[in-house]
Amino acid sequence: MSIENQHAETWKHLNKHLPEWLEESKKYTEDGNVAAYIPELASAPKDVLGICIMDAAGNTAKSGDHEYRFTLQSISKVFTLILALIDRGEEVVFSKVGMEPTGDDFNSMLKLELVEPGIPFNPLINAGAIAISSLIAGSSPDEQTNRILHFFREVADNGTLDINQDVHKSESDTAHRNRSLAYFLKDNGVLHHDVEDVLEVYFSHCSVEVGCADLARMALVLAHNGFDPIRNQRLIPRRFVQIAKTFMFTCGMYNASGEFAMNVGLPAKSGVSGGILTMVPGRYGIGVVGPALNNKGNSTAGVHLLGKLSQEFDWSLF
Amino acid sequence: MSIENQHAETWKHLNKHLPEWLEESKKYTEDGNVAAYIPELASAPKDVLGICIMDAAGNTAKSGDHEYRFTLQSISKVFTLILALIDRGEEVVFSKVGMEPTGDDFNSMLKLELVEPGIPFNPLINAGAIAISSLIAGSSPDEQTNRILHFFREVADNGTLDINQDVHKSESDTAHRNRSLAYFLKDNGVLHHDVEDVLEVYFSHCSVEVGCADLARMALVLAHNGFDPIRNQRLIPRRFVQIAKTFMFTCGMYNASGEFAMNVGLPAKSGVSGGILTMVPGRYGIGVVGPALNNKGNSTAGVHLLGKLSQEFDWSLF
Amino acid sequence: MSIENQHAETWKHLNKHLPEWLEESKKYTEDGNVAAYIPELASAPKDVLGICIMDAAGNTAKSGDHEYRFTLQSISKVFTLILALIDRGEEVVFSKVGMEPTGDDFNSMLKLELVEPGIPFNPLINAGAIAISSLIAGSSPDEQTNRILHFFREVADNGTLDINQDVHKSESDTAHRNRSLAYFLKDNGVLHHDVEDVLEVYFSHCSVEVGCADLARMALVLAHNGFDPIRNQRLIPRRFVQIAKTFMFTCGMYNASGEFAMNVGLPAKSGVSGGILTMVPGRYGIGVVGPALNNKGNSTAGVHLLGKLSQEFDWSLF
Amino acid sequence: MSIENQHAETWKHLNKHLPEWLEESKKYTEDGNVAAYIPELASAPKDVLGICIMDAAGNTAKSGDHEYRFTLQSISKVFTLILALIDRGEEVVFSKVGMEPTGDDFNSMLKLELVEPGIPFNPLINAGAIAISSLIAGSSPDEQTNRILHFFREVADNGTLDINQDVHKSESDTAHRNRSLAYFLKDNGVLHHDVEDVLEVYFSHCSVEVGCADLARMALVLAHNGFDPIRNQRLIPRRFVQIAKTFMFTCGMYNASGEFAMNVGLPAKSGVSGGILTMVPGRYGIGVVGPALNNKGNSTAGVHLLGKLSQEFDWSLF
Numbered sequence A, B, C, D: 001m002s003i004e005n006q007h008a009e010t011w012k013h014l015n016k017h018l019p020e021w022l023e024e025s026k027k028y029t030e031d032g033n034v035a036a037y038i039p040e041l042a043s044a045p046k047d048v049l050g051i052c053i054m055d056a057a058g059n060t061a062k063s064g065d066h067e068y069r070f071t072l073q074s075i076s077k078v079f080t081l082i083l084a085l086i087d088r089g090e091e092v093v094f095s096k097v098g099m100e101p102t103g104d105d106f107n108s109m110l111k112l113e114l115v116e117p118g119i120p121f122n123p124l125i126n127a128g129a130i131a132i133s134s135l136i137a138g139s140s141p142d143e144q145t146n147r148i149l150h151f152f153r154e155v156a157d158n159g160t161l162d163i164n165q166d167v168h169k170s171e172s173d174t175a176h177r178n179r180s181l182a183y184f185l186k187d188n189g190v191l192h193h194d195v196e197d198v199l200e201v202y203f204s205h206c207s208v209e210v211g212c213a214d215l216a217r218m219a220l221v222l223a224h225n226g227f228d229p230i231r232n233q234r235l236i237p238r239r240f241v242q243i244a245k246t247f248m249f250t251c252g253m254y255n256a257s258g259e260f261a262m263n264v265g266l267p268a269k270s271g272v273s274g275g276i277l278t279m280v281p282g283r284y285g286i287g288v289v290g291p292a293l294n295n296k297g298n299s300t301a302g303v304h305l306l307g308k309l310s311q312e313f314d315w316s317l318f
Helices: A003-031 A073-096 A110-114 A126-133 A141-156 A165-174 A176-187 A195-206 A212-223 A238-251 A254-263 A300-313 B003-031 B073-096 B110-114 B126-133 B141-156 B165-174 B176-187 B195-206 B212-223 B238-251 B254-263 B300-313 C003-031 C073-096 C110-114 C126-133 C141-156 C165-174 C176-187 C195-206 C212-223 C238-251 C254-263 C300-313 D003-031 D073-096 D110-114 D126-133 D141-156 D165-174 D176-187 D195-206 D212-223 D238-251 D254-263 D300-313
Strands: A050-054 A060-064 A208-210 A268-270 A275-280 A284-289 B050-054 B060-064 B208-210 B268-270 B275-280 B284-289 C050-054 C060-064 C208-210 C268-270 C275-280 C284-289 D050-054 D060-064 D208-210 D268-270 D275-280 D284-289
Touching: A003 A050, A003 A060, A003 A300, A050 A212, A060 A212, A073 A126, A073 A141, A073 A195, A073 A212, A073 A238, A073 A268, A073 A275, A110 A176, A110 B110, A126 A176, A126 A195, A141 A195, A141 A208, A141 A212, A165 A195, A176 A195, A176 B176, A195 A208, A208 A212, A212 A238, A212 A275, A212 A284, A238 A254, A238 A268, A238 D238, A238 D254, A254 A300, A254 D238, A275 A300, A284 A300, B003 B050, B003 B060, B003 B300, B050 B212, B060 B212, B073 B126, B073 B141, B073 B195, B073 B212, B073 B238, B073 B268, B073 B275, B110 B176, B126 B176, B126 B195, B141 B195, B141 B208, B141 B212, B165 B195, B176 B195, B195 B208, B208 B212, B212 B238, B212 B275, B212 B284, B238 B254, B238 B268, B238 C238, B238 C254, B254 B300, B254 C238, B275 B300, B284 B300, C003 C050, C003 C060, C003 C300, C050 C212, C060 C212, C073 C126, C073 C141, C073 C195, C073 C212, C073 C238, C073 C268, C073 C275, C110 C176, C110 D110, C126 C176, C126 C195, C141 C195, C141 C208, C141 C212, C165 C195, C176 C195, C176 D176, C195 C208, C208 C212, C212 C238, C212 C275, C212 C284, C238 C254, C238 C268, C254 C300, C275 C300, C284 C300, D003 D050, D003 D060, D003 D300, D050 D212, D060 D212, D073 D126, D073 D141, D073 D195, D073 D212, D073 D238, D073 D268, D073 D275, D110 D176, D126 D176, D126 D195, D141 D195, D141 D208, D141 D212, D165 D195, D176 D195, D195 D208, D208 D212, D212 D238, D212 D275, D212 D284, D238 D254, D238 D268, D254 D300, D275 D300, D284 D300
Parallel strands: none
Antiparallel strands: A050 A060, A050 A284, A268 A275, A275 A284, B050 B060, B050 B284, B268 B275, B275 B284, C050 C060, C050 C284, C268 C275, C275 C284, D050 D060, D050 D284, D268 D275, D275 D284
16 A cells, blocks of 8 residues: 555544544543643633644644633743744754753752752753743844734734733733742853743744644644744755754643653643644644643643544654 | 849950950851842941840840941841731631741742742741731731831830831842742742742841840840830730740851851851841840851851950850 | 859759659650661660760669660760870861761761761761761770760769670671771772771670660769769769760751750760750750650650750750 | 664764763763662763664664663563563563553552553563563573563674673562562552562562663664564564564663653653663664662762753654
8 A cells, every 4th residue: 555545544534533543542531630730721721632643734633622712821832932042043042951851840949059050951941932932033022923923823824812811811910930940040141131021922922723623733843853844945954943843742731751752752742721632643633632641741631632542643743 | 143243244344354255256256258249238348246135134244346337138038027927817828938947048949849849948048038028907018018017126125227228229139049939939839929029028127227226125125025125015926935945956157057056056047148136035035136147147256255255254054 | 142052943843743744745756757777776665765964973763664675876076086085186076077067868878978078077977977987996896886886884973884796787788888988988098997897896785784874874974063962972074075076966866966956055966776865064964755756866855855955954055 | 864864973973072072971970870779770880871873774873881881671671562562462461461551650559559450551660570570481580680681682783792690699689668568569450470480480580681783783773673673584573573663762761761851852761770662763872870879769970961962852752
């Protein structure tokens, strides 16, 4: 059987069984809890589970609550990292953040105090992502935010993406730990901007509202190394996608990244809104949402569904 | 020889030899460095060393640069603790701060993250002192600051004590680590006030300018358990002085408190301006200043001079 | 009233009320649990509470289960520290252990890894006490143990003190954490001996069996700065008792030392067998036992009873 | 050009340029230092650099000091993990070790103390590898060691592989930190065996002596998912190789694993002897040695050479 035919078979099999696999995974929503620390997120429905898988031609396999809308939260960090790399280059970016997984909680400050030179271990933990936000080109938080929003829209091929102002306000009002992180970074010489200005940018990109199809669309571009196979154009230099995907693989799922790598084996990034962006390199972009989280901050049902799919189709990179 | 005569002998001996002991200790100023992290402190003269010892009748033994003016810095924490105890009582105060030495740096955040319930281990480390500042009675930072200033003036019997505005501004401009601590406390539910408001109060009491005689006068009141033997009136309930002195003994000299207890054996509190307030319980109040600090943040020459005096007069409590 | 008469009054008052205070405190045994990690200790009766207070003439006030026998455990660390100071002097001892409270658990290894130069923070945590055991004079574990036993008997004026072999065996069989500590110390260059040899000495002195009267007798010598007021002879140089008492005050009650200092205000050392050795300096030696421990490792009822006595007689040093 | 022709071109290009790339990388040996903590390793020549690359037909490209002999050290951990999975299955193995990178040093004990349930974060740090050693089937250390040696010989297709007894003795004599780790694990309930027995097994597999060709041969089996393309037989179940390679990617290069993933992008495992085992999945097995290490414990020149090759041939998985 030719590769094309194999792909067609896979796609058919996928479309056929996706609803039953989703249904199976849905019971894992009961094991999780929606994020409570941002009040606006605490009202999310616990039993939601949706998925959208997009192939290089733009065909989609969708199931469940795939139209449910949610904010990117930490998923945005992948794309601000890429934009910072575009705006500043590798050397500047890696003078502000390291390349290593930490094993600590996403909002931990331990290593900032304990490990010289006191820069965040990687760009996907909160401290690192805040440092990255400060690197986006622009002479004001507004300019930086607009630049990010424009980039997200471009990658998602969706000009309507926008900030959910209620979530933004809710985050900003309650993000004392992020403020603490940011001032620690400033004390360590990592941040030079006004802390509130940087956080304004950070909260903004975390609060961009999307659906599963948007995640799948954004992931598709990463799956094709920065080249958009639908519009047939390069959106991101390949090296920067390589960097982003490497981080997604080693630290994209908070401190359950190793477990996800073992059981799913794909580069991915999760957010506390319950979203997961992942991809089958060279093939599909995938967006999942399930707001009920496990104690590591990842969607219980979403992780289960991706594990099922990976096993079924032998998607693990290893 | 009667106790009174013994005291007279001691006092005579002290006055006679103080200049030579100070001279001996002065060479230890060379081993230290003035605090650099607050720009306004960095310009302090490194070779200053002064002392004032005051007895219950108000007699003073003075030597060296005892007229040198400096800001209280962490020494203020002893008196804001006492004022918070007066304003809120033990129960409220100890719901916000613990009673234990930490072994960590004065501005460490490790235990706030690692040890439940995430309150500062004691009121003399930065995190604890910031929490204490928030407890001072008053409906605004100005009211709280005025209340503190009034209290300091009363204990020091010096109506001219005031805030050094240059130091205050310098602290406020550069205190990113304290802001980080304060937001961490807010996230942990220890602080309920606006962080900048609390820090305004904190920076204000740290920036009160004094001389050695002021420290000695304030210490005299503690040496007499809250009763001022000169004005013959109780200024502080005894229990609150007991609490303060216990903390001074176990954690008053940053994380060299154990060493100071071993070698000097008196309750004391140091500040990064080089000041040390200590006392001989029931007898003297003592103020020392020497801006050259060791790597623990204590005046090198000041600690040496106090060690010499303690040994000479057998002042250790143990 | 003369000082002698005051003392006589106090002693009378103490003897009269001790049984009722003990009875009051006894209910706090319900709040604690006997140490489970050494199997031989786990069988201790939870509701035991006993006390013995001894004055300089050897008179004793006793109440409750004061004849209950128990092992010294960490209380022994005070006297091995003193013996190491006698055998090696201050300089050697303080090249192996520091002088600072840690704020960490008694068996913590964090600071050995995190804080240069990797020596135990003080001689009363497990790591420090193991290092101290290695310093006792003697060419074999047996010689060292015999030297310690001889010293304990001398200070306690009780030639029958001996090692409880069942407890010793139980400790040795289960002390994996202490072995871990000891090998870490060896790796850090603190220990040069064979680890099992050092631990043999350590387990031996922890397993010396005593009663409340023994603790009171040993404490009496410390209360009089190393001079035995009963046999009228100096047993320990005063400086070494000063060092020991300072450590007892700042870190004698595990990481509830600050709280004990605040509420009782006396130098003390507790053990996981439920014993507490404390003293009123210049006056009494005190031994308490109550095997039910709080989560910090101190006798719940014992701490309560000492708090009551300290308040009643104003014993706090501050 | 057909895939076969492409491969042939690559192989030709590789063979042609390997000597010059090795020569270029060799100067990086000057930036490193040979491991000093095991005396027997300290005598390794600093300027050695060798490589062997093996394709599925058993052809090899070799350059530099590829005949230099060295011990596996941490590289052995990959294969003891696989053997433990074979002997005990995933469930047992992952009840003893986690799946997450740590960000801490390879011999760190912090997370064992700080993070519940106190099991090693992954099987490639020392604590994890010691736990894994205890899981190898066998009723004595000798049996376990023989089983391991037999397995290593089988995977390497080299019946002469053996333990370097001098290195073994040197490790055993000086491995106080590993003993400390092992006793901590025993205290946490992770190890049930006698500690010295487990360490005997651990030191043995670390001390197996190999050359670059052995590493390349072993890696070739992993590159082909457990199937040996030369002898045409399955040696290891694919799932266990998947697990091993995932760990190699996320934590195989100590706490520079993230950086290696970014710059080389291949699953790899390094040892303090200077060896690196890596592979191009589906293609080559690679063995490198360069005893001069950077401060993370990886061969300076070896990492450089692999970076060069990865870039030249676009080997990164992402």
